[in-house]
Amino acid sequence: MDEGGALDGFSRVRVAVVLTDARAEDNPIVYVNSAFEQMTGYSRSAVVGRNCRFLQGEKTDKADVDRLRSALSEGRDVTLDILNYRADGEPFTNRVIIAPICDAESNPIYFLGIQKEVYASEKEESGPGSDILMALRGRVQEDLSLLLQQVSEVGEDRAPSAFEEMNRRIECLQLAYESVRLSDRQGALHPGIDLGALVSRAAAAVAHHEGRPGVRYVQSIDPMDVNLDAAVRVTLLMSEVLANAFHHAFDRMDDGFVELRLKRLAAGGLRLSVSDDGLGLPANAPFPDPNTVGGRLVNTLVGGLDATLTPVRGAAGTVVMIDVPVDMLEI
CATH class of the missing domain: 3.30.565.10 (Histidine kinase-like ATPase, C-terminal domain)
Structure with a gap:
């Protein structure tokens, strides 16, 4: 799928976006969009500052958790379907793509997570949603790198106020992607x-x-x-x-x-x-x-x-x- 086709599909697929701080202890969440709140039932205020493991539960496959942990520790991409749980305890299959956003020395400063709920009809095949997420990742990763490098350069003491502006900036990106359709x-x-x-x-x-x-x-x-x-x-x-x-x-x-x-x-x-x-x-x-x-x-x-x-x-x-x-x- 080419980039234009992927971005066309982006406007039809509810895509959750998560950003975590790779340099902080325990890789905490610094931003989630409204689609994440709707998909998981967790409010932004309830998740910022926490590690994403709160989405795991009793039946989450340990092998999937190990794959995520290994990719994060090595600063590399990973894509998988994992069993997660909403705030009300309801389980759902989450198609997750995680990619590092790096500084000029190629060290991860943030991790970008793109997530979409996978329904029963999609579990046995990749489905259009997977193609869209994979093709979209590169564009989102590039654009967020432009934004987040500025946050990293102002210093940790100013980063919290900078992230308060992140929602507006990401909404601008999403409007641009939707314009492709x-x-x-x-x-x-x-x-x-x-x-x-x-x-x-x-x-x-x-x-x-x-x-x-x-x-x-x-x-x-x-x-x-x-x-x-x-x-x-x-x-x-x-x-x-x-x-x-x-x-x-x-x-x-x-x-x-x-x-x-x-x-x-x-x-x-x-x-x-x-x-x-x-x-x-x-x-x-x-x-x-x-x-x-x-x-x-x-x-x-x-x-x-x-x-x-x-x-x-x-x-x-x-x-x-x-x-x-x-x-x-x-x-």
């Missing part, structure tokens, strides 16, 4: 991903979660088709800059205004801009701030797109403009 349905008329539609959906989610009463949000977004890599990077950039505006522009202010624009440039490429009428950037403050996870991520994404980021300090508020050249948007 829409592109496949539209066929030759739309050879790439509609970045305008993707950014619109992701921005609406950011505004919903990060906004507050009194702060008005508007957006103006052009339709345009781009490849998957550009779509992921531009959408993550938008999410970081927009969330930053909501978080920091209106401290101790009762109202305000945030505007997002995504426009085609006459000379080619695109311009992404986020403006606000809030407090504005302090005179000597760098943007993006290289000492934060978000700042490091923005710098990495801008570099990967060969883009130009320009923060403009106005009399009131801030405008952040990001120009992406046309050669990075080829399908």
Whole structure:
């Protein structure tokens, strides 16, 4: 199965995502998505900080547990079906793919777990769900590596707050993957991903979660088709800059205004801009701030797109403009 087909299927398969910290004692969970909560019955607050072994039970095969333990200790991939138990004690077969996310020296810093419940009809054969998970793993592993390397570089004391932002970032990735399905349905008329539609959906989610009463949000977004890599990077950039505006522009202010624009440039490429009428950037403050996870991520994404980021300090508020050249948007 090719990557496009795998990502198409991703939107049809409920995929649980788990991240564990390979450097901490007992490899604890640092993140689970909502699909994990729905599949297992455990809330995020109940599992973060614990080792995944709580999913095992009386009839879990010891040989399967040994395979998992061995792969984790050796820092390598592993795929297997294992009997796990939900929070209410109900057993279920869990198709698990675990892959390391490594630093520049190839040492595991996190483990990515992708999980899907296996039903009776799938137990005797690999089934489409297995193909989807295997093909999807590489893409998710690559994209999460981009995010998690920034978390690892800010230091352990700042990591907890960084993981609070992880849900928003992974939701952006999932929206990008789901956009492949829409592109496949539209066929030759739309050879790439509609970045305008993707950014619109992701921005609406950011505004919903990060906004507050009194702060008005508007957006103006052009339709345009781009490849998957550009779509992921531009959408993550938008999410970081927009969330930053909501978080920091209106401290101790009762109202305000945030505007997002995504426009085609006459000379080619695109311009992404986020403006606000809030407090504005302090005179000597760098943007993006290289000492934060978000700042490091923005710098990495801008570099990967060969883009130009320009923060403009106005009399009131801030405008952040990001120009992406046309050669990075080829399908």
